Amino acid sequence: MTYDAIVVGIGGMGSAALYHLARRGLRVLGIERFDVPHELGSSHGESRIIRLAYSEDPRYVPLLRSSYTLWRELEAETGEQLLIITGGVDAGSEDSATVRGSLASCALHDLPHELLDAAELARRFPGYRLPGDRVAVYQPDGGFLNPERCVAAHAAAAQRLRATLRTRERVLRWHAVDAGVEVETEQGRYRAKKLVISAGPWARTLVPTLDKLAVPERQVMLWTKPLKPEYFGCSAFPVFNMEAPEGRFYGYPIYGAIPGFKIGKYHHRRERIGDLERMDRAVGTEDEETLREGIRRYFPDADGPALAMKPCIFTNSPDEHFILDVLPDHPNVAVAAGFSGHGFKFCSVVGEIMADLAVDGATKHDIALFRLARFA
Numbered sequence: 001m002t003y004d005a006i007v008v009g010i011g012g013m014g015s016a017a018l019y020h021l022a023r024r025g026l027r028v029l030g031i032e033r034f035d036v037p038h039e040l041g042s043s044h045g046e047s048r049i050i051r052l053a054y055s056e057d058p059r060y061v062p063l064l065r066s067s068y069t070l071w072r073e074l075e076a077e078t079g080e081q082l083l084i085i086t087g088g089v090d091a092g093s094e095d096s097a098t099v100r101g102s103l104a105s106c107a108l109h110d111l112p113h114e115l116l117d118a119a120e121l122a123r124r125f126p127g128y129r130l131p132g133d134r135v136a137v138y139q140p141d142g143g144f145l146n147p148e149r150c151v152a153a154h155a156a157a158a159q160r161l162r163a164t165l166r167t168r169e170r171v172l173r174w175h176a177v178d179a180g181v182e183v184e185t186e187q188g189r190y191r192a193k194k195l196v197i198s199a200g201p202w203a204r205t206l207v208p209t210l211d212k213l214a215v216p217e218r219q220v221m222l223w224t225k226p227l228k229p230e231y232f233g234c235s236a237f238p239v240f241n242m243e244a245p246e247g248r249f250y251g252y253p254i255y256g257a258i259p260g261f262k263i264g265k266y267h268h269r270r271e272r273i274g275d276l277e278r279m280d281r282a283v284g285t286e287d288e289e290t291l292r293e294g295i296r297r298y299f300p301d302a303d304g305p306a307l308a309m310k311p312c313i314f315t316n317s318p319d320e321h322f323i324l325d326v327l328p329d330h331p332n333v334a335v336a337a338g339f340s341g342h343g344f345k346f347c348s349v350v351g352e353i354m355a356d357l358a359v360d361g362a363t364k365h366d367i368a369l370f371r372l373a374r375f376a
Contacts, residue, residue, distance in 0.1 A: 003029045003164075003192040005358050006183050008171050008206065009199030010036050012043035012147060012344050013336045015154035016351020017196050017358075019074075022161035024355060029190055030155070030163060031183065033170040033202070037151035040281075041200045042313050043344060045221050046256035048147045049239045050345035051088040052111055053139035055101030057321070059369050061109045063349050066365065070348035071145065078153045086234050086253060088142015089121070089128070092243035094135050099243070102137040113139045125238060127231035127261075129300055142239050144252055147344055154351065171199075171206065176330060194358040195333045201276055201315045203337040213323060213375055214337040216273040217314045220283050222291040223260035225304040232261045232302055242298065249294040261302040263291050266314075266341055273313065283309040314341040324350065324370040326357050334358045335372075 004026035007018045011032075018030040034040050050067070054060040071083045090102035106113040116138055118130040130136070159165055166187075174183045180193045197206055201216035226232045237253040251263040269290055273279050287309060295303045317323055317338030327333045334357035336350055343350070349365065356363035 002180065003027045003190065005194040005196060006031065006181070006190055006192040007196045007198060008174075008183065009197065009202065010151070010155060010165065010167075011041050011198070011200050012151055012347040013339075013350050013354070014196070014198035015151045015158070016347045017198055017336070017354035018163050018165070019154040019158040019161070020351045020355035021358065022158040022163040024359065026359070028158070028163045029192065030158065030165045031169055031171055031185060031190075032165070032167045034168065036155050036165065036167055037148045039310065042315065042339070043147045043151050045147060045310055045312060046258060047144040047252045047262060048344035049088070049142070049144050049241065049250060049252070050083065051090070051139065051142040051239070051241065052105070053088065053090055053102040053113055053137055053142070054105045055090050055098045055241065056342060057101070057369065058105040058108045059366065061105050061111070063346060063365060066352070067346050067349040068141070070352065074153055074157065074348060077157055080149060080153055082150050082153060083143060083145050084234060084255065085141065085143040087138060087140045087238035089136045089138055089238045089240040089242070091130060091134055091136040091240060093133060096243045098241060098248070099135060099137060102139070106137065106139065111139060111141075113137055125236065127237045127299055127301060130298055138238065144239055144255070145345065146256065150347060174206065181333060193332065196336070196354050196358050197333065198336040198354065201273065201313045203315070203335065207327070207335055207337075209327065209372065210323070210335070210337055213317055214315050216276060217267065217316055218271040218273055218279060219264060219268050219312045219314050219341070220287040220291065220309055221262060221264045221312060222288060222309050223258045223262045223307040224295060224302055225307055226254070226261050226302040227304045228301040229254060244294065244298065246293055246297070249298070251299070258308045260307040261299065263294055263299070265291055265294060281311050283311055316340045318375065322370045323372060324353055324357070324367045325372045326361060328372070331361060
C-alpha cells in the first residue's frame with residue numbers, strides 16, 4: 001500500500017502532524033520507535049509551559065495565538081482538558097533579555113500585562129521571593145499543557161480519522177523513489193507521496209543536514225514537596241520563565257500525578273548527547289543541587305523533600321529557533337526539529353504547518369524565522 005504521507009516520530013510535533021494530515025482526509029501512516037506517549041524524548045513530564053508574552057522573539061506570538069486556538073479545538077473534540085491557565089511570569093533584572101523581550105512582545109501585539117516589582121509579585125503570589133532588584137512581567141494568558149495527554153489526544157484523534165499508527169518500530173532509513181519516498185524500518189518498508197520527519201533528538205540520524213543543527217542535550221526536571229503547599233497551587237502560582245545570575249529557570253505549580261512544585265533550568269548542566277543510545281538517564285545529587293540552587297534562592301517555601309526527578313532531552317539549534325522546512329533536495333520531505341527546549345506549546349500549530357508543507361509545499365503561517373536557509 002502507498003500512503004499519501006508518512007510521519008516519522010509520534011511525539012508532540014509528530015502526533016499533531018499525523019492528526020492534521022488525517023483531518024484533511026489523507027491516508028497517513030505514523031511510525032514511532034517507542035510507545036505513544038513515552039518518556040525517552042522531549043514530550044513528557046506532566047506539564048509544559050505555554051505563554052503569549054514571548055521573550056524569545058515577537059514573531060512567535062501569531063503562532064502562539066493559533067496554537068491556543070488549536071489546543072482549545074482539540075479539547076472540544078476530545079472532551080479532555082489539556083491546557084490549564086495560571087497566568088505567566090517572565091522575570092529578571094529590568095534590562096535582562098527575558099524582561100525586555102517579554103515587554104516587546106506585549107507592546108507589539110497589544111497583550112494585556114503588568115510590570116511588577118519583586119515586592120508586589122510576592123504580595124500577589126507569595127510563592128515568589130525574588131531579590132529587590134528584579135522585576136516580573138505578568139501576563140494572564142500563560143499556563144501549561146499536559147504533554148502526555150496532548151500526544152495521546154492528537155494520536156487518538158488521528159486514528160479516529162483512519163490514520164494508521166505503528167509503535168515500537170524503529171526507522172532505519174528513507175530514500176526517494178519515483179513520485180515519493182520509501183521508509184525502511186526494522187519490520188518492513190512503506191511508501192508514500194510525502195514524508196514528515198519529526199523525530200526529536202533522533203531527527204539528525206535520519207537527516208544528515210541536521211547533524212550539527214539539531215543537537216541533543218540532557219535535561220532534568222525536579223519536583224519537590226512545598227513547605228507551604230497553599231502558595232503553589234494552580235490558582236496561587238503562575239508558571240514562570242526567569243533569568244537569574246545562576247541561569248534561566250522555569251517552573252510550574254502543583255499538578256498531576258506528582259503532587260509537587262516543578263522546576264527546570266535551561267541547559268541544566270550543559271551536557272550534549274553524542275550517542276542517544278548511551279545517554280545517561282540516571283539522575284543524581286549533582287542534578288538535584290543544580291535545581292535546588294534556584295529553589296532556595298527564589299522559591300524557599302518550595303524547598304521541601306524531593307518527590308521525583310526525571311531526565312528529558314532538549315534538541316538545540318544554533319540560534320535556538322525552530323527548524324520548520326522542506327528539504328532543499330527533497331521538496332516532498334518536511335522536517336520539524338531543533339525546538340531548543342521551548343517548542344511543546346507550539347505542537348498544535350506546528351502540526352498544521354507540517355501538514356501544509358507536506359501537502360502544499362507552503363503554509364499560511366509566517367515561518368521565515370525557521371527556514372533552513374538561515375544556516376547556509
